[in-house]
Amino acid sequence: MIGNDFFLIIFSSQRDYDKVLKNGPWMVNGKYLVLVPWKPGFNPLKAKLESVDIWVRLPGLPIECWSRDDLEVILQNVGEVLKLDDTIEMSRTLYLRICVRVNLTKPFILEIPLTSEEERNSINVFYENFFDLCINCGWRGHKAYECPKAKQNVNNQDGWVIVNRRKKINFHKKVPSNMRAGVPRTQQGKVLDQ
Incomplete structure (x- = not known):
């Protein structure tokens, strides 16, 4: 976790990354897992969903x-x-x-x-x-x-x-x-x- 309920996920292959982004939306323990590609300068303390x-x-x-x-x-x-x-x-x-x-x-x-x-x-x-x-x-x-x-x-x-x-x-x-x-x-x- 990088803060403010944001997580950083690193994929070992581009294929896995594409598959996860394409096949959503995802639910984990009854909560939506919102996947967004990383952008330079991202600040989890200021980011809003x-x-x-x-x-x-x-x-x-x-x-x-x-x-x-x-x-x-x-x-x-x-x-x-x-x-x-x-x-x-x-x-x-x-x-x-x-x-x-x-x-x-x-x-x-x-x-x-x-x-x-x-x-x-x-x-x-x-x-x-x-x-x-x-x-x-x-x-x-x-x-x-x-x-x-x-x-x-x-x-x-x-x-x-x-x-x-x-x-x-x-x-x-x-x-x-x-x-x-x-x-x-x-x-x-x-x-x-x-």
């Missing part, structure tokens, strides 16, 4: 939108499309999975509006293995029940605090069981309600 490559899922996206060109347009506000997994070859069609470089300094996009000639619709964006992603505001670092946006309490004239609770959403009804990877869960594995 501003982006991460992450797999996203787009359950329910019409198959006619599965071309790389269409995905780049659809995901332009989510991040830069880096690669597609084998769903694009139609070998697995339950959901589409795309590796995207997301900006960590902005809230994550949780829903993408889609408009066709027939109807207006939206597609949920699920970020794989991001368990501290708030489903209320799109920011990382807190759960939905801790969200400052959901806790907009108002004081009345008597000094009492009026707490407005949001309607609970049952994610089991909204998302098929095979597509719940992006739903935040508690340590006990129960699905959180908003």
